[in-house]
Amino acid sequence: MSTLITDSNFTDADAFYAALADVHRDRSDAESAAINARLILLLANQVGNQQILEQALAIAGQVHIKE
Amino acid sequence: MASTYTNPEYPYRRSPDQDATQPVHHQVIIVGGGPAGLAAAMDLALHGIDSVVLDDNNTVSVGSRAICIAKRTLEICDRYGCAQPMIDKGVIWKHGRVYFGEEQIYEFDLLPEQHHKIPAFINLQQYYFEEYMVDRCMEMPQIDLRWLHKVAEVASTANRAEIVVDTQDGPYRLSCDYLLVADGANSPIRDSLGLESKGQIFEDRFLIADIVMQADFPAERRFWFDAPFHPNQSTLLHKQADNVWRIDFQLGWDADPEEEKKIDNIRPRVEAMLGEDQQWELEWASVYTFRCRKMDSYIHQRVIFMGDAAHQVSPFGARGANGALQGVENLCWKLAAVLDGRAPASLLDTYDTERQHGARENILHSTRATDFMTPKNAVTRLFRDTALDLARDYPFARSLVNSGRLSTPCTYDDTPLSTPDRAEFSERMRPGSTCLDAPIAGPEGRQEWLLERLGNRFTLLLFGEVAADARQQLEAALASLDREGHHTRALWVLPQGQHAGRDNEVVDTEGVLAQRYDLRQGGVYLIRPDQHVCARWRTLDPDAVAQAVHRALGKTLAEEQAA
Ligand SMILES: Cc1cc2nc3c(=O)[nH]c(=O)nc-3n(C[C@H](O)[C@H](O)[C@H](O)COP(=O)(O)OP(=O)(O)OC[C@H]3O[C@@H](n4cnc5c(N)ncnc54)[C@H](O)[C@@H]3O)c2cc1C
Numbered sequence: 001m002s003t004l005i006t007d008s009n010f011t012d013a014d015a016f017y018a019a020l021a022d023v024h025r026d027r028s029d030a031e032s033a034a035i036n037a038r039l040i041l042l043l044a045n046q047v048g049n050q051q052i053l054e055q056a057l058a059i060a061g062q063v064h065i066k067e
Numbered sequence: 068m069a070s071t072y073t074n075p076e077y078p079y080r081r082s083p084d085q086d087a088t089q090p091v092h093h094q095v096i097i098v099g100g101g102p103a104g105l106a107a108a109m110d111l112a113l114h115g116i117d118s119v120v121l122d123d124n125n126t127v128s129v130g131s132r133a134i135c136i137a138k139r140t141l142e143i144c145d146r147y148g149c150a151q152p153m154i155d156k157g158v159i160w161k162h163g164r165v166y167f168g169e170e171q172i173y174e175f176d177l178l179p180e181q182h183h184k185i186p187a188f189i190n191l192q193q194y195y196f197e198e199y200m201v202d203r204c205m206e207m208p209q210i211d212l213r214w215l216h217k218v219a220e221v222a223s224t225a226n227r228a229e230i231v232v233d234t235q236d237g238p239y240r241l242s243c244d245y246l247l248v249a250d251g252a253n254s255p256i257r258d259s260l261g262l263e264s265k266g267q268i269f270e271d272r273f274l275i276a277d278i279v280m281q282a283d284f285p286a287e288r289r290f291w292f293d294a295p296f297h298p299n300q301s302t303l304l305h306k307q308a309d310n311v312w313r314i315d316f317q318l319g320w321d322a323d324p325e326e327e328k329k330i331d332n333i334r335p336r337v338e339a340m341l342g343e344d345q346q347w348e349l350e351w352a353s354v355y356t357f358r359c360r361k362m363d364s365y366i367h368q369r370v371i372f373m374g375d376a377a378h379q380v381s382p383f384g385a386r387g388a389n390g391a392l393q394g395v396e397n398l399c400w401k402l403a404a405v406l407d408g409r410a411p412a413s414l415l416d417t418y419d420t421e422r423q424h425g426a427r428e429n430i431l432h433s434t435r436a437t438d439f440m441t442p443k444n445a446v447t448r449l450f451r452d453t454a455l456d457l458a459r460d461y462p463f464a465r466s467l468v469n470s471g472r473l474s475t476p477c478t479y480d481d482t483p484l485s486t487p488d489r490a491e492f493s494e495r496m497r498p499g500s501t502c503l504d505a506p507i508a509g510p511e512g513r514q515e516w517l518l519e520r521l522g523n524r525f526t527l528l529l530f531g532e533v534a535a536d537a538r539q540q541l542e543a544a545l546a547s548l549d550r551e552g553h554h555t556r557a558l559w560v561l562p563q564g565q566h567a568g569r570d571n572e573v574v575d576t577e578g579v580l581a582q583r584y585d586l587r588q589g590g591v592y593l594i595r596p597d598q599h600v601c602a603r604w605r606t607l608d609p610d611a612v613a614q615a616v617h618r619a620l621g622k623t624l625a626e627e628q629a630a
Contacts (some may be wrong), residue, residue, distance in 0.1 A: 005463065032445075034527050059457075
């Protein structure tokens with residue numbers, strides 16, 4: 001079975017994070033939400049493997065927002 | 068206020084230069100006796116170059132400012148002969164913890180790697196750091212250190228700089244071949260020459276409080292994002308010498324610096340953090356707004372800028388003084404070679420290009436850390452908090468968490484002074500890299516370190532056996548370099564298990580040198596005087612060595628420019 005990578009796999013984590021912040025710079029909330037949705041779909045396609053995507057979705061789903 | 072440190076007072080001394088009828092000329096004058104200026108004087112002294120250092124004050128840093136001194140800085144200071152008191156006095160640390168809200172989300176180790184002479188980091192108040200440098204400067208006959216001599220005016224032409232110096236006995240004039248300016252971030256000299264340091268200011272304020280307390284917390288770097296005792300802002304706690312602890316509270320842009328500096332406002336913040344039972348006293352406090360900026364060029368005719376005057380960073384990552392020393396060691400061997408007539412003046416331009424690269428890297432890292440800590444909008448705050456939340460359980464997210472990427476020396480990847488690799492080698496010690504240390508043994512099994520042997524001259528590291536004829540050719544090539552004034556030492560490295568017989572032989576006792584440098588039998592490295600790799604080969608070619616030395620001295624560059 002394929003396993004989601006949870007150790008760091010970035011070639012340059014800081015550069016990625018900075019680029020992520022940049023793409024959201026000066027965008028409205030609605031634009032930001034749309035950017036995130038597009039990004040997820042693009043990356044999901046890149047990953048491709050359904051088993052891995054489901055593992056990622058399972059972790060992502062564990063949110064507990066403090067009210 | 069408590070005080071664990073009494074600033075030394077260095078006396079004003081009248082110089083014979085003040086009685087001269089004509090302005091006295093010196094090869095090098097250095098403005099500013101902070102970390103950059105003092106380091107430059109020592110570096111030049113070791114190259115046999117005299118300098119005059121002028122400082123407008125009569126003591127070292129008042130209040131600490133810098134506390135984290137990086138490994139490379141200590142290695143440089145070790146070459147100057149002042150690292151030992153720093154290491155003895157400083158607090159050695161390598162462990163850090165990161166908290167989000169109530170919880171620790173992860174911890175890290177800075178240098179899990181063994182076999183280095185110098186620790187990964189020490190924490191030492193800037194005043195001690197400077198004091199030990201001053202002590203060493205005073206031992207060096209090449210250095211003429213003048214306290215309470217303030218540079219008031221600077222003029223530069225294409226071949227000399229002239230200055231006016233103010234003293235309690237009135238002003239006097241001096242001239243020099245090169246004026247090295249290290250007068251700090253606000254650099255009045257930079258402004259007076261119509262030059263500018265450009266960049267951004269971060270709209271945030273930080274309360275930096277150094278407190279004295281007896282506490283048995285370990286000497287770790289502890290960083291809180293959104294601590295329960297200081298909600299929605301970051302906090303840093305770090306131990307220094309003499310039981311002084313640095314606390315750094317993020318305050319936000321709206322904070323009033325004058326109010327926040329008052330002990331009545333500091334006390335509740337510290338009590339919320341440490342508890343009301345913890346005894347402590349304030350040693351020093353200040354409120355800062357940080358900026359990242361640099362000059363477009365550090366060289367203005369015969370005036371060369373160094374340290375904070377040339378480039379300034381926010382302190383997250385401890386790249387200010389640490390970056391300053393990397394710049395100084397880059398400049399000084401080049402300046403010495405130019406002054407001795409061994410290299411074309413254009414070699415100095417590579418101080419600018421190489422250290423522009425260094426400053427850009429330092430600014431990039433400290434800007435990213437600042438951006439991570441202070442998200443600019445709701446969506447980046449969400450990403451930051453999500454990364455922090457995931458970091459607890461998923462290691463990948465830890466690589467995104469940024470509370471400061473601690474200073475490491477940069478690699479001069481695109482420098483024209485390096486000879487590009489022809490053969491396959493591992494990336495780690497590629498041309499442009501700072502040499503990594505390794506334990507070695509000299510004759511009679513004497514324990515030594517590689518960096519001590521590299522010193523501040525061109526060094527050729529040769530690994531293992533070399534055929535007798537190649538060895539002879541090499542000796543001829545080195546002798547010819549010597550005649551041109553480009554003394555290059557050969558250091559023969561013998562594999563583990565062998566014994567060094569001659570003075571220029573050492574043994575790679577742990578096999579670490581071969582491993583770090585990806586060296587095999589017959590391999591060769593050429594090292595610059597600032598301990599950066601400038602060429603490497605799988606087999607020795609004495610002509611290529613001579614060419615690489617010329618290239619590293621900027622001769623190829625000068626010929627290309629002339630063509
Ligand atoms: C809160 C804080 C924390 C920091 N933490 C770190 C850290 O952990 N690690 C790190 O590496 N860096 C840190 N830094 C940065 C570090 O303090 C600076 O980068 C460093 O002091 C720069 O050294 P310098 O020699 O360029 O300038 P300075 O230290 O500013 O020295 C300039 C000198 O020039 C003298 N001078 C000025 N004008 C004249 C004149 N006209 N004539 C003669 N003399 C003159 C001054 O008296 C002074 O002695 C920190 C800074 C701050 C503010």
